[in-house]
Amino acid sequence: MAGIDIEGLATVYPNGVRAVDGLDLHVADGEFFALLGPSGCGKTTLLRTIAGLETASEGTVRIDATDVTRTEPGKRGVAMVFQDYALFPHMSVAENITYPLKVRRVAAATRTETAERTAGELSLQGLLERKPGQLSGGQQQRVALARAIASEGKVLLLDEPLSNLDARLRLEARTFLKKLQRDLGITTVFVTHDQAEALALADRIAVMESGKLRQLGSPREVFARPTNTFVANFIGSTPMNLLPGKVATSAGTPADSGSVNGAVGVVSVAGGSLPATTISTPAGAEVTVGIRPEYLTLTTSDIPGPAIRGTVVVAENLGTQSLVTVDCDGTLIGVTVPEETEPAPGTPVTLTAPLTRVLLYTKDTGDLLTHQPAPVP
Incomplete structure (x- = not known):
């Protein structure tokens, strides 16, 4: 596992908009860390910049003490779950789970073993031969998580993975996700605009507004003692x-x-x-x-x-x-x-x-x- 260190990070779009504006942030090894804020505050851009899917205009990103600011996404040691899960519709559950391993040319027998083991950890037994279109929203979410876990990344990045679920399933998935992260002990950065999710899941929360950090603290601190009226509201x-x-x-x-x-x-x-x-x-x-x-x-x-x-x-x-x-x-x-x-x-x-x-x-x-x-x- 690994920690994340961000220093003076800025992501500036061609039109001059500073989606992330001079952020300093440390995510501890094994921490469940939430990026929270309203739509357009820069939290997803920050997550994508950590992953290497957006280019940092200024500053540095370090994962496990290694500067990865200019490292291509596939070599950063991160696994990402997208908001829409980004599953391949023509592939089976097993093929989706093991796709990152196939790209790395891992042996077929090892891929099969990994798919079966990961499916067991996420209660996907019996679904390995199905296609994503034959699964419920909650099952698709778990397949996306299984694929991320199978890639054996040092850091897990989650971009609003619960937003496509109905209210009851979202609560169940929240409990499942927190237990899974505790069991794996993997450093996790979780993006959400839902403050209830952040309060329930995170060890610490970074509240963002207009690309800037407005407060950083535990859920209890952020709730009971907001340091400005934006966070309070x-x-x-x-x-x-x-x-x-x-x-x-x-x-x-x-x-x-x-x-x-x-x-x-x-x-x-x-x-x-x-x-x-x-x-x-x-x-x-x-x-x-x-x-x-x-x-x-x-x-x-x-x-x-x-x-x-x-x-x-x-x-x-x-x-x-x-x-x-x-x-x-x-x-x-x-x-x-x-x-x-x-x-x-x-x-x-x-x-x-x-x-x-x-x-x-x-x-x-x-x-x-x-x-x-x-x-x-």
């Missing part, structure tokens, strides 16, 4: 509440284990105020306040202390939870509550949050202002 099955606010009082000292006894400041928002760590943020400063719906608490009682007050507008059923939208002096704020506990529209409610979950961002650049260590969810 992009990550999460329910969008983070991003509210205009103003620092009412500034503590000037670090928060201590979540206590609100003189260690934190207060930030005012529509409908009330919230406790927040306001280190180095003077009173009166305008900020953007970030708080996830999952971290807010809703009650129909009026309680003392920093809180937001408003009126329920609508409740949306999410299964085990409901997303309640609250009108707070004209600003809509989302909060999740357990199923069947949502108050009726028109009900006056109070929203509170622990200070460790309230994030402050600069009004102009959207960068995170609060820097205390992220709490463990």
Whole structure:
């Protein structure tokens, strides 16, 4: 297996568009690494540049400490699974799996043994003689994975391999893919625009926007503590509440284990105020306040202390939870509550949050202002 090191990488198209713009990145040996971002952010271009299918305009790509920036794709030691699987329709499953070995002139007996062994690992027994058109979407995906594994690459590159599956099969394939990667221990780079997939599968996530890296961290870090409002708004099955606010009082000292006894400041928002760590943020400063719906608490009682007050507008059923939208002096704020506990529209409610979950961002650049260590969810 092997790690990947990317330094100052840029991929510039003939029209001048910098699809990848000066990226520095390290993927550890055996890591399951996700490239996440909206369509057009450059994540697939980055993956293809690692594979050698796109030419790097600037910078270097190293695999297993070897500079492969100008090395042709077939000699980089990578295996790739494309979004549409790219199976040969006229070949059987066995022939598709062993095609990379055939290209390398591996003996027929060895190819047959590899096909049978790999098919067994991916539950494809009994399908080796079928053609791709005779397989389900999930089976085709596993054939593409089997072909990549059979090629014995040092690195596995996956370009949105779950996007063509229906919702239920995607969940099953996600579990299968994570277990397979753990069993193989192969360094894997996974491209997706689906943040739920990235959060579920990855050891670390790189969030990209317009060819640039916006945040790098574990799924927990990226979800609980986005370092800018772009990531905050992009990550999460329910969008983070991003509210205009103003620092009412500034503590000037670090928060201590979540206590609100003189260690934190207060930030005012529509409908009330919230406790927040306001280190180095003077009173009166305008900020953007970030708080996830999952971290807010809703009650129909009026309680003392920093809180937001408003009126329920609508409740949306999410299964085990409901997303309640609250009108707070004209600003809509989302909060999740357990199923069947949502108050009726028109009900006056109070929203509170622990200070460790309230994030402050600069009004102009959207960068995170609060820097205390992220709490463990």
